[in-house]
Amino acid sequence: MEQAFTETIKVVLKKHFGKQSEEVFENSQLLQYLNQKTKSANRGAKARGSFANLYAIYVLVEDYLANDFQNRKGEYTDYEGALYTKLFQRQKTLPFGNKLQNHALNNRVNAEFQKFFPTSGHTPILRNLETNRYWINEKLLIYKDLNLSKTIIEIIDEYIKAKQDAFQKFIQTCETLQEIENSEPQKVQSFILGLLAPNIDARLFEIVSYAILKYYYHDQVIYFGFELDKLSKENLKLYKTGRTNANDGGIDFVMKPLGRFFQVTETLDVKKYFLDIDKTERYPITFVIKSEKTTQELLDKLRNNAIEWYSAKAIVEKYMACIEGIINISTLIERYKTVVQQGYLNEILSEIIKQSKIEFNYEVNF
Structure with missing residues (x-):
């Protein structure tokens, strides 16, 4: 499905993957999920944002990159996982994230992903309830030999920027109307x-x-x-x-x-x-x-x-x-x-x- 922000997603993908970008976009379920969740980016401040689910993915991919797993092939399976408390606090430091609750990390992302892709054998977030450790599903981060982790972060950053710009314009419109x-x-x-x-x-x-x-x-x-x-x-x-x-x-x-x-x-x-x-x-x-x-x-x-x-x-x-x-x-x-x-x-x-x-x-x- 194409929507206004799809063009931004494709620009980011082309920068990273060149001629393969269209193929990557069409075949990556995680990218297709992001495409669904960023529909409000160009609809102004009045449209509902999707920060909770996007940020749950963001902080896990960020942790993946911070540990350089994109260059350590095969080692992520041995990773002890990111602590829930660390991920949750990181979400709250992101723009519009200071009031987010724990539902996205714990269930909502996976539940919604399964609605979009009912025949998929994967869910984006993996967790161990006993240790309270979390992982991004690396199988959804990799298409053939291409690692999508950096592009995921960049796409969500572009969405954040679009929503910030929209809310700034909303405030400016209100202040103009005051005059x-x-x-x-x-x-x-x-x-x-x-x-x-x-x-x-x-x-x-x-x-x-x-x-x-x-x-x-x-x-x-x-x-x-x-x-x-x-x-x-x-x-x-x-x-x-x-x-x-x-x-x-x-x-x-x-x-x-x-x-x-x-x-x-x-x-x-x-x-x-x-x-x-x-x-x-x-x-x-x-x-x-x-x-x-x-x-x-x-x-x-x-x-x-x-x-x-x-x-x-x-x-x-x-x-x-x-x-x-x-x-x-x-x-x-x-x-x-x-x-x-x-x-x-x-x-x-x-x-x-x-x-x-x-x-x-x-x-x-x-």
Whole structure:
């Protein structure tokens, strides 16, 4: 399959393998996998990146090269393997990698690779669970007498560069829109609405959701206290609790003073929802879902999937009762329009810029 970034892959291969480059590309399953995983490179910052799976391969090939196995033919089979902790920490030092979890190294790369190549007898990552040591599958690194390790690193480096450039342009676009917010507000509104779509990068969707909800709630007032004649007045305030997609127990936003939890997601895997609920000791959670389905459709889908998964309806209903609310894309759009009417368009854009710079390490990487 050819896609925009395929040309970059082929340029790298031609530099290393000359006339054999096309043959290598067509016959290497690992290169074909990279071709699949780099489709978002030229689609801008709004397209979902594939850093987790690419970085799992990257750090293992990097370890392979660091030990000069590309020049030590036949010796990799005797290698004790790279320590998981070292690989995992290395992933986090790569651009956009500081919040990555362990799923790619442990299973996701191999599982996805097998989906792409169901008849292949190989998987990219080999591991020993007892010693926590990992290897790249050298059989996928070598085509005939050609070693692809250096080209794999260079291809992923080019993908990183393309994504960095895309996010830099995204930030620059946001900052340019800030300058015309008063004179051309429709352009700014349309840009932000364009970030509320099912195919948007999950991190950007979470950032935009936070910016909208923060200003949607911040003018709402609550009165509370221990005595009726001594009630305190406080505005609702939404806090972002950490980096997007972080392993933080399933809490993306917290509202003060109500203590309301929000979790942003794009999946309809009921096990993931119930896991988030379990992580917070079945504390009620509002789910912000990157979906154009209606809230009722989403609830029905979750309940039906839960009934299929769990045999006891009582358990299902206990979990479903913990879903305090569902905010879908259409709800976010409605709340966005409300906040814009209240005059907070520039504040939303500023929040998107601020959170994006934090999330994508703009100051460090660009």
